[in-house]
Structure formats: C-alpha cells, structure tokens
Amino acid sequence: xxxxxxxxxxxxxxxxxxxxxxxxxxAVDGIDFSIKKNTTLGLIGESGCGKTTAAMxxxxxxxxxxxxxxxxxxxxxxxxxxxxxxRLRKLRGxxxxxxxxxxxxxxxxxxxxxxxxxxxxxxxESVTKAEAWERAEKQLDLVGISHKxxxxxxxxxxxxxxxxxxxxxxxxxxxxxxxxxxPITGLDVIVQRQLLVLINNLREQLNLTALFIxxxxxxxxxxxxxxxxxxxxxxxxRADKYSLFGNPLHPYSRALIEAYPSIRGDRxxxxxxxxxxxxxIDPPKGCRFHPRCKYATDVCREEEPELREVDxxxxxxxxxx
Amino acid sequence: xxxxxxVILLNKQGKEEVEDRTVLRVENLKxxxxxxxxxxxxxxxxxxxxxxxxxxxxxxxxxxEILGFVGESGCGKSTMSRxILRLIExxxxxxxxxGKDITTMGRRELxxxxxxxxxxxxxxxxxxxxxxxVADTLRQTIRIHKLARTLEEEDRLIWQTLEEVELNxxxxxxxxYPASLSGGQQQRVSIGRVLVLHPRFIIADEPVSMLDxxxxxxxxxLLLKIKEKFGISFIYITHDLSTARYVCDRIxxxxxxxxxxxxxxxxxxxxxxxxxTKALLTAVPDIDPNVKVEDVPIKGYVPVLPGxxxxxxxxxxxxxxxxxxxxxxxxxxxxxxxxxxxxxxENG
Numbered sequence: 001x002x003x004x005x006x007x008x009x010x011x012x013x014x015x016x017x018x019x020x021x022x023x024x025x026x027a028v029d030g031i032d033f034s035i036k037k038n039t040t041l042g043l044i045g046e047s048g049c050g051k052t053t054a055a056m057x058x059x060x061x062x063x064x065x066x067x068x069x070x071x072x073x074x075x076x077x078x079x080x081x082x083x084x085x086x087r088l089r090k091l092r093g094x095x096x097x098x099x100x101x102x103x104x105x106x107x108x109x110x111x112x113x114x115x116x117x118x119x120x121x122x123x124x125e126s127v128t129k130a131e132a133w134e135r136a137e138k139q140l141d142l143v144g145i146s147h148k149x150x151x152x153x154x155x156x157x158x159x160x161x162x163x164x165x166x167x168x169x170x171x172x173x174x175x176x177x178x179x180x181x182x183p184i185t186g187l188d189v190i191v192q193r194q195l196l197v198l199i200n201n202l203r204e205q206l207n208l209t210a211l212f213i214x215x216x217x218x219x220x221x222x223x224x225x226x227x228x229x230x231x232x233x234x235x236x237x238r239a240d241k242y243s244l245f246g247n248p249l250h251p252y253s254r255a256l257i258e259a260y261p262s263i264r265g266d267r268x269x270x271x272x273x274x275x276x277x278x279x280x281i282d283p284p285k286g287c288r289f290h291p292r293c294k295y296a297t298d299v300c301r302e303e304e305p306e307l308r309e310v311d312x313x314x315x316x317x318x319x320x321x
Numbered sequence: 322x323x324x325x326x327x328v329i330l331l332n333k334q335g336k337e338e339v340e341d342r343t344v345l346r347v348e349n350l351k352x353x354x355x356x357x358x359x360x361x362x363x364x365x366x367x368x369x370x371x372x373x374x375x376x377x378x379x380x381x382x383x384x385x386e387i388l389g390f391v392g393e394s395g396c397g398k399s400t401m402s403r404x405i406l407r408l409i410e411x412x413x414x415x416x417x418x419x420g421k422d423i424t425t426m427g428r429r430e431l432x433x434x435x436x437x438x439x440x441x442x443x444x445x446x447x448x449x450x451x452x453x454x455v456a457d458t459l460r461q462t463i464r465i466h467k468l469a470r471t472l473e474e475e476d477r478l479i480w481q482t483l484e485e486v487e488l489n490x491x492x493x494x495x496x497x498y499p500a501s502l503s504g505g506q507q508q509r510v511s512i513g514r515v516l517v518l519h520p521r522f523i524i525a526d527e528p529v530s531m532l533d534x535x536x537x538x539x540x541x542x543l544l545l546k547i548k549e550k551f552g553i554s555f556i557y558i559t560h561d562l563s564t565a566r567y568v569c570d571r572i573x574x575x576x577x578x579x580x581x582x583x584x585x586x587x588x589x590x591x592x593x594x595x596x597x598t599k600a601l602l603t604a605v606p607d608i609d610p611n612v613k614v615e616d617v618p619i620k621g622y623v624p625v626l627p628g629x630x631x632x633x634x635x636x637x638x639x640x641x642x643x644x645x646x647x648x649x650x651x652x653x654x655x656x657x658x659x660x661x662x663x664x665x666x667e668n669g
Contacts, residue, residue, distance in 0.1 A: 046533040158622060188393040189560060190617050193604035197616045215534060218606035222614045241610045259538045261563040263590055263605050264612075270567060272538035276503035292535075 042224030584660030
C-alpha cells in the first residue's frame, strides 16, 4: 500500500481454520494487509472467500469450531490474537466497533433503541444515565433519525433505519476504527444509497478509519480508498481503488470487473467466470483460481503464487510480469 | 413439443418477426389484501380497509420478449407475479394467456395451462427438495406431467435437460443432492425442472440475486439462450436495474402497486421520465471510482400501507411535485414510441 502515514491496523500472515469432520476448512489462509489512519480499506470477495471470517477475527469473534491458527492482528501496535479478554472488552465497542449485516438480528428486540445506544456509552465511559441518554439523542440525529424516536423498539423501524441505529451504536464512543460488514446488503437501492452517503459523511466528520466488506464491486468503488480482492481464503490483489478498477492485474479481479453489469454508458458484452469457487477443505493445488482461470499454465497448477509488488499493485499471479 | 403455437411458427418460417404475437396480456389487474380489523375499529364506524398491493396494472408480453419489473420491496412485483399465475386469486382484472382468459378458468383447465406458465424462484436451495437428487427432481416433474412412457425415455429427457442447462457432463450431477451443488448449479437445476415442461412463458422472480457475482452472468446468459432456443417469453422480476438492463427488452418500473414507467430498456435507462425512475437510477452504485456519490433526489420513506388514494402515489416523496399531483392521479401516457410514464410533468 503506497503513501505514508501510520497504520492503525496490521494483519500479518493470518490463518483461520474451521474444524470439520473431514478436516480443517482453511477459511483464511495466510492473508496480509494494513490500514492507514483515516483511510478505508475495502475487502471484496464472493461468499465463502473468508472475508467475514477475517473481519470477525479483528474483533476476535471467532468461536469454535473456528480457530485462529497462526498470525498477528496488530491494532495500534497490540496483538489482538494474544490480548486478554479483559483488555479486549474495553476495546470492543469503544475503539474498535463493527456494523454487521442484517441489523434486525443484531438489535435487541425488547430494548428501546435509546437504551441500546446508551448502554454502550455507560459501559465504556463514566457518565450518568442522563448524560448517556442525551448523547444517545445526539447520535440518533447524527445518523438521520429524529431523536423523538428514541423510545422506539427495533420492530417499529424499517430495515434502513435499523441499520442507522447500528451505525449510531457503533460510533457512540468515538471509535478509531470501524468494521462495516456488508452494511447495506439486503436493503432497497434507494435506502442503500442513502446509507452510503451517511457512511461517507460520518467517515469525514468523525475521522474514522474503516474496513468495508462487500461482495459488490460498485459499493467498494464508491466508499473505499484501497481494495483487497480475496478468493478462497487468499489475497489475490491489493491496490488503491483507482488502479484496481482502472487497471486490474489479477485475472480474477479482471474477470469480476468484466462480469459486472453497469447501467451507465454503453451496454457492454459481459463475460461470465466458468465454474464455482472451490471448497476450502481441499482447495486446488497451486493457484487457487487456476481451475477457473482462462490463462492458467502448468506453473499455476503446481506452484502457489506469492503476493508481489507490480506497478504499485500487490498481486498474486505467476503470469504478471 | 408439438404444441399448436410451435406449429404456427414452423409453418411461417422466416416470417417470425412479422407475426408479432402477444403471449400474455394483463388488463387492469388488482390484488387487494384485507387489513384485519383492530379492537378499536369495532367500536368506530370505520369500514373494512384494504392494502392495494397491485392496483390496476396493464401490460403485454410478446413472443420471445423479456419484460422486466423493477421496484423496491413492497412495490407489489411479487404479488403481481403470483396473481398472474393464479397462485393467489386476483381481486379484479383479466389475464389472457395465448388469447385465453385464465382468470375465468376452472381448476382442471387451469392445471393444463399451468404447464406452459412456469416460475423460477429467488432461493434455489429453498425451492429444491433437499432429499431428492438432481435426476429425481426432474423425474418427479416428468412423472407428474406424464412426459415420458418408459424409464429410458425419462432418463433420456433428464439427460437432455441437464445438457440444456449446461450441467455438463450430466452424469456428474445425476446423483447429487442440492446441498452439494453451488448456488449457480442449484439455480440451473430449478431452471431445468421448468424447462423440461417446454413452457411458453416463465416468471423469473429475482433469479440471480442470491447468487455470487461471478456466476450471475452465467445464469443470465442461460436464460437468454433458452429464450431464443425454445421461444419462451419472460417476466423478469428484480430490484436490480443493472442485471435487468442485461436481459430485458423492456422495463417496467413499479411503485406501490402501479406501473409508473414502462418502455424499451435503453430508452428508460437513458431518458427516464418519472422522478421515481430517476431516483432509482441515481441510486444504483457504479463500478467507476471517478463517479461522484450523489444523494438520491427523493424525500421521506416508502409508506407502509398503501391504500385508497386520489393523488399521485409518489407525491409525498417527489421533489418536483406541484398542486395537481395531490388532487389527481396521473395515468400512463406515451412520451416516445412505446415509452410510457405516469407523471404530470412535461418532460419528466
């Protein structure tokens, strides 16, 4: 990743396995990336490529049968993998927060949204209940919900508004770092756009550093500064968004972009990617993408490519010079 | 295969284009749902209230045409598709399939026609029986509709169908259960199950929205292929304008149970008239990182219970609205050839 600046999060050689009856599924298999202060990193990949597992590991939410087998996750220099539960508790929800997909499941149905926002503030800061409540009202206004609705229950809100509440909770304690795991998936297009605008504004207003996870290329393109493309537990390519979308190097990134239907400009011929993503229990030998890659050669079938720097991109492909 | 319509096509070889046959005509289709009376309602004079889920929809689908219905959740697109197949009874209106009114058909007659009108659902895993192999899934359909006489004939038909939906070679997939197939392959099986009946008309309800980006295009291409090869007409229901652009000949935009705009795909995308269409188009995210993220030109939220109204349904959310929009309901009118919109604004 080019450019100077202090990185707030560094993921090094991370391996996460899910133990199954037929052997470990290597959901995340040696990924590296880092995020600089005040930037947003986008993580794209298809379902099952390990992007959500990677995000969960940053909060250390990996539960058995999942296990962080190897690697480091440095948050402001401290390794989250080895951190004590107690320290982690202080970090989660305060400096390190997450907005997950499907807010309807993440909110407590029997608590008002005001209580749920105030709860986080009371947990992490020494304030009175009245102060916390007042700040909860401000948070609601910040995310575009009238503070008059502070006593509403989650079921009284629409999907988009519930996601706004989630964002209000996640930003209540002025976090340094926020993980947005498919925050707009499953919502209507117009609501999606309104949330994207909100997220972009908040990032500027609150000086947030963010990890944005999505399967939709366009959403990443509209929100992120840097992009990591994942496939079957591996990083395929990493670059800033202008070079990634303007000049993708890895055949997988290129294929994803060629398969993307756009509504703007001329109607282009779309190219589909043959086959399906591999199972993570017995991933293909060599490059993980080779069975679906139209340029694959013998070396791709045998040897696993390393992530190398080429023209400012980091790319894992034998064929890129 | 030898249904009457196909014979007509063969007799007029080379003139298929001239004969522009309408496969489906929907006239003034309405579906209202009763709202359960609350405790308080019993003591007040308020009568029965209804949700107007589909409120007077008119359109036709031509031979080998794909008509897309695009709208947000709750706009009535799925209710409409179910009413067209009479999976739920329409409140009012007529549906003509190949010139015959299916709204007045009895059960038995309807069953015969249903074979030619099929549906593909959003969740392929949910619509396949998890305890039936790929071959048995198709075999069941073949048996119910008595498409084969012997076991060999059944096998041959299954084999051909699997080849047709590009599950090649078929013997790999033959004995597999849905759980061991990928989403794209599952969707191909459900397309195969429909295709084996040689339908004339298919409603595809969000067929690719649960699939991964990399396999979506493959499934869409398959739909386009079977459309050409077997002369099937489609209604393609989606919330995603970008995939609609890729497959549809015409697009209809729905808002709260009404068609607000309908026209040839590129025409609707490049010269949208209705303010709602414009809002939808701005909202679609773009892959080009140089495009600026703009807010949507719309206000408020989708109302929860659309009922009786004498105003334009989009009035509360429209940023261009004027007095007339609140007192009169706009009807669809033609702006350019085949391009209709329901709006009082001159050029949208």
